[in-house]
Amino acid sequence: MRRLAHSNRYKKLAFLSSSSSSSSSSSSASTVAFSAISRMGSKFSPKPATASVPLFQPLPSPFSSSTNLCRAGKRLLPVLCSKPTSRNNSRSLYTNGHATLPIPKPVSADLAVGGGWKSDALRHQLAECGIEVDDLSPGQHSGLLCPKCQGGDSGEKSFSILINAEGARASWICHRAKCGWTGGTKQHATSSTSRNPVQQGTRKKQTREITEESLQLEPLCSELVGYFKERDISRETLVRNRVMQKAYGNQIVIAFTYRRNGRLVSCKYRDIHKKFWQEKDTEKIFYGLDDIKGADDIIIVEGEMDKLAMEEAGFRNCVSVPDGAPPLVSSKDLPPESQDTKYQYLWNCKDYLKQASRIILATDGDPPGQALAEELARRLGRERCWRVKWPRKNEDSYCKDANEVLMYLGPQAVKDAIDDAELYPIKGLFLFRDFFDEIDSYYHQTQGYHFGVSTGWRSLDGLYSVLPGELTIVSGVPNSGKSEWIDALLCNLNKSADWKFALCSMENKVRDHARKLMEKYVRKPFFDAPYGESAERIDVMEYERGKQWLNDTFYLIRCEDDALPNIRWVLSLAKAAVLRYGVRGLVIDPYNELDHQRPPNMTETEYVSQMLTLVKRFAQHHSCHVWFVAHPRQLHNWIGGPPNMYDISGSAHFINKCDNGIIIHRNRNPEAGDIDQVQICVRKVRNKVVGTIGDAYLSYNRVTGEFRDTETHHRK
16 A cells, blocks of 8 residues: 655755744855745746745744734744735635625724724624634734634634725625535624625626736746646646746735636635635636536546546546535525525536536545535436545545545545546435345345245145235125234234234224134133123133233223314324334224325325325334225125125225235125135235235134134135
8 A cells, every 4th residue: 555755845945944934144054945936937927026925934923013812823834834824914714605894904093903883892793603803903813713613623813804994884704615604793883783684695706817927826846846746747747737936015825826718717726734725706617627628427526636536547537626625415495596606617518518528526534525416416416426435545544535545545446436436326216235135135035024924824825924024904794804914914913923913903992802802812801791601711710811911012002082083193193103113013993093284176086095105114114014994985786795895985096006905705605605604715925925815714712812824725
């Protein structure tokens, strides 16, 4: 693995600079160390007064006043800082496209002290915005901690505030790229100063024409070329991309030139400590825009250094965004083009982007980088976007961006990362490989109930077994034993697979339902009553054991008042039961007891279709089997046979949308056979792995409510 070289050259320069500030005798050594800059010989070289400016030197205090907020630091500042701080500098401060007002001229002493009603009103307005400044004297106050971003993880003091000459109005800006908070206060002529600070609105700016001569740009000095070399960026790449430098006040900074058709459009500056600012009132475009002209494949990265790193790996069809990444993905809808100020560069370069068939988003691997990728994909179209996953840097971490991959792993690793880019995910659109783990488990039968769970009745298992995530519709004429059969099935599933269930049984009182379930569990009658014949009733110990079993196995969904439950209410409580108690089955008994809030313009068929869709989605999402009891409509000319699934009252969707359809039918004619014989008619099985269509026969024990296999075999 390649390791990142240390910047020994710049440590040495900083040391020399530090020495020169403490002893005047060392100044000549500093001059010699940086004599290369004065000997550049370029026609763009600055005037002799600034030609020998060192890369690092102590800056003079920006304020002569004893109230300077930054005076406590008194440390040597790197001259490659983000902006000039002298109060006498007539230039504006440029950071991230924002410009503060020019530094005001000195004012009278009565205003400079920041006293009186004006300063009190201003202090109150700033406090309402969370800004607390001890010194309200007119002028520029820099090096403060931003109250909005708190300087990020590093605690960077990047906040500046400007007090106007009258001491009655303030404007501010955070120079941190991922914050950029800007705003100001109102100014009134009377003492009733506004208590409501307002944010500065977006103003349409005139685009400024710039040239290399007007910006006083010059070729890179050997020290900066060495800096790029330590980041594995070659001189050839720097020259082709027209990377330059600028003597800017008391500093020399890197200048990334933004061009369209070879013409300089904008310029972005960077110091050695990765602080950025841009020329104001210039058009926002991609860095390296000319490299993607006519390209079918485009790579978008997050910074200029990553663009240069891509070229070192052989990719010239790459551009960088000009403004970095947002902290989070916006939860709002996409704004119109005229209001999409943060991403205006996309609209300004849309003619270059619209012809691309594939756009590879190679943003940083941190959360802001991923947020940028999502914002770009929202605007460019996810269907033509791909995303890059950066490789591991070591056992503990991943590389953050393209330049880090280049430095640690080399250009081939950058190329491999681009070649292995994945399709950008689109919500609701998948590949089969996204489910290969689940399919592998299904094939190897390593987990889950791939063939369903046994019903507990040998004669029925060949026709129907219970699979999590399916919907079974149970129907039959009244008094056929639909609810009794479902209760018996639940008892069998609990015994064999330890399943738990949520019960929404609106036809049963709780005590009656408890009696029926306990009789099936203990296999004794609940009472000494005629229906129990000569069987011994449940004793006290068995009763207490039955109560505990009921409490551990079933969870009731019931309205506590006279209101009828609707399907959404039932499913919401069933979801809570799944998540809280781990239930695997839900019983809704019956359909006609629900409160059907059907709109007047919706037919019952449409309503049933939507309702069953909700139920099926619940079952699939929570891997919960749902039994839904639905009565048949009034049967005319009924001769005693089992009804059809299409006879269910309400809609044919009951059989169309269910996974399994079962009719429970009991013989009522003693001459036709045993009146305790129950016919289980399986009329639909969607999944052939778990069953098939046919009839099975069970014997019903009226004393205990149990169902047992008979000698009659099932008939397909």
